[in-house]
Amino acid sequence: MLRTVFRGVVLARALNCGAAIVVGWLVFATAHARIIIEISENYVAIEHEASRMVSREKPYTASLPRIANNDSYSVLIGRVSAPLYVEVRDEAAVPGKQAPVRFAGSSLGGTQEVLPGLPRNAILTVSPEQEGASRLRLRVLRQGTRSHESLVATIRFLRESTDRIEAVYRVPTITLRVRPCGVVNAFSSPDITLCTELMDTMFREGWHDAIRVVLYHELAHSLLRLWELPGYNNEDLADEFAVLHASDSPRAIEQISRWFESRDPLQKAATQVQMAGPHAPSALRAKRARAGLTNRAQLRVKWDAFLAPYRRTR
Numbered sequence: 001m002l003r004t005v006f007r008g009v010v011l012a013r014a015l016n017c018g019a020a021i022v023v024g025w026l027v028f029a030t031a032h033a034r035i036i037i038e039i040s041e042n043y044v045a046i047e048h049e050a051s052r053m054v055s056r057e058k059p060y061t062a063s064l065p066r067i068a069n070n071d072s073y074s075v076l077i078g079r080v081s082a083p084l085y086v087e088v089r090d091e092a093a094v095p096g097k098q099a100p101v102r103f104a105g106s107s108l109g110g111t112q113e114v115l116p117g118l119p120r121n122a123i124l125t126v127s128p129e130q131e132g133a134s135r136l137r138l139r140v141l142r143q144g145t146r147s148h149e150s151l152v153a154t155i156r157f158l159r160e161s162t163d164r165i166e167a168v169y170r171v172p173t174i175t176l177r178v179r180p181c182g183v184v185n186a187f188s189s190p191d192i193t194l195c196t197e198l199m200d201t202m203f204r205e206g207w208h209d210a211i212r213v214v215l216y217h218e219l220a221h222s223l224l225r226l227w228e229l230p231g232y233n234n235e236d237l238a239d240e241f242a243v244l245h246a247s248d249s250p251r252a253i254e255q256i257s258r259w260f261e262s263r264d265p266l267q268k269a270a271t272q273v274q275m276a277g278p279h280a281p282s283a284l285r286a287k288r289a290r291a292g293l294t295n296r297a298q299l300r301v302k303w304d305a306f307l308a309p310y311r312r313t314r
């Protein structure tokens, strides 16, 4: 039976109460759940991201689709060498027609909220005030809050995956938090964070099942660490565990493979500005994930032996 409980394991057991949102968090656990899900009502998605040269002749443009719920856009601009104009206008805006939102950028950069009431097919345009090319670093966020019903639906979706792991293993207590993080990622420390930015990007591609694979990957890090097993921080092992548990769904494997492949150009760009992470190249991760569909039996034998002491007796 599903029960919604107050934040925290101790409170949850003591209070045994009904649904509640406490300070913007909805917490959810089944009667025997060891994986506690906390979900923030705050939601952030990264709509656009760019780092490139712009000029008056070649401004940056991006579409801002009209938002159905109460979300709003904001435009984050990094330090720029010359002032920029940031403008939001109708797709059909003609010279002389007043723009609905218009402001001059600062050389220090900063955040500009886009006012609500956007025209249909609004276009964001960023161009330097002066002649010549200027480096633009930009991020367009869509942010808002999610309804109780929406949070419960997300929790039920994640619960399907955590229930599956709990059915196979005697898992220690782990908190899984869904919240905005400012990056398209997920973390294990060993509590798990799934960033709304990651979920939104995957949902937008229709890759819902890829989120399950990411969750299994993070659970592998957390479980191995809490069980004090070697290799808890090994990315290849975590991928293998994730692929094993997702491998009865060719759709999930295909989605995560395509996700890895779509990250390749971004990963290359990221490693130019920061230390390379311990993950294998995305193309290799995709290849290994697809191989998991045919290697499934071998993976199962390996992991059944490795995690035998932690499996539920059947």
Ligand SMILES: [Zn+2]
Residues within 6 Å of the ligand: 217, 218, 221, 235, 238
């Ligand atoms: Zn990892």
